[in-house]
Amino acid sequence: MSDVGGATSSLAACRELVARLAAALEQGLPEAAALDQALADVHALGAELARARGGASAGVTAPEVEAARPVILIVEDQEDNRVIYRRTLRKHYELVEVEDGESAVEQVRALLPRLVLMDISLPLMDGLEATRLLKGDAATAKVPIVLVTAHAMKGNREEALASGADDYLTKPFSPSGLRELVQRFIPAGD
Amino acid sequence: MSVAHPPAIDTSYLERLREELQDDDPDSGDAIAELMGLFVKNSARLEAEFNEALDLGDLDALADSAHQLVSASAWIGALRLSGIARLVEDEARRGVFASAQTAVAAAVEEISRVRQALERLEAAPR
Structure with missing residues (x-):
């Protein structure tokens, strides 16, 4: 931790x-x-x-x-998934990690990160509920949130976007695909 | 008639992942070895959770554990196991105990194959 x-x-x-x-x-x-x-x-x-x-x-x-690098909040309770995020993103971004939805809400309010990558299945509060809370709060509504899940069942994407999430990603993803997605929200040199 | 299974580990997938991850941070050690170590540790826990969930008839807990196995196995190229874990999760979420139990048996067998394949990979010269 x-x-x-x-x-x-x-x-x-x-x-x-x-x-x-x-x-x-x-x-x-x-x-x-x-x-x-x-x-x-x-x-x-x-x-x-x-x-x-x-x-x-x-x-x-x-x-x-100095906040020289954009801050990305990773919300993920599985260590193997966090390894992939770290290895893919830590060179260019400041990564902050939490393991449950309640902590995610606290950290978004405190840090206003440039992007949140949040698993849907989380302890204490799932990613959908955390997203609804953050998007319903004027102070955090503009923070982009990408919801992530390991198992894309029919309707998952629609449910994720209906919660207010800005995008949706299915695991396993390729590191290059993740980098491209992040760059859509945080353009190079931004 | 025996059914020939595909390889427990898709090594071409693993190599692509290794290249992509190492390309980004060449000084941080072997990401694949780290993921393999985590799989060995986590799969033992998940297998125990499967058995406990079945004993208790707790299909929600079974689905949650299977969900973790979907990505844990996919990251190390155990794509067949990932597919079986999806099946366990689907059947558990549908609430069909008998088919979930059958899928768990297949998952446990495949976890064993994957562990053996990992041992061979670790022993093989790179």
Whole structure:
């Protein structure tokens, strides 16, 4: 669950950024300068934490703070499927992983990722219900959601799209097919 | 008359998957070996879940376990097993216990074939 920890760290970084921004504004800096100052502070903090924890992959890291890469939320409870997502996407995207629908709703609200890849069959809350909740909330309605299932039964696609999902994917998919799908939602260089 | 089954593992599918995954991240080890290891671990759990679900007559639980096996087997090129797992899931969702039970027996037999094939693949020089 280290990736969930990563998401928590991102949240912590966001909170820290907001706090630093408020402090810089209180110092009387113009908004743009205050934001630059706060980003620099949090960047330095992230690097310091990463060093303290013994590696770049631990805790708050500069890439997370800078959000240089688009964030994709992976909602999948099966490790083998997560392996495929990681191997296919981690080179170009910041991946945050959760294993159930309730956590997915929380993370979408917290992170507003560029894309959600969500299995339909999930513990606690299935992907269809999570999608309906997120699409029914003005704050998260615009986050694209692709629902994924291992067994395309008749009517699954229609049910998925009726929930408000932006697309539907059947496992097993090819890594190149997954990359193409992701690029439709997150164009290169975007 | 015996029926000739197709190979338990479609190695050409596996090789295509290996190339696509390694192409993206050449320094991260063999993705296929990782998936095979996960299959061995998960298939033992799923087999136990099948038997427990049948003992309890819990066809919803059986369908959920079969659903996991559909993709777990497909990722390692065990396409026949993936098809049988789909059949188990379909029959369980239809609520037909006898045909679900028959499909589970076929799945358990095929899981054994797949494990043997994986052992041969691991032992073979690459």
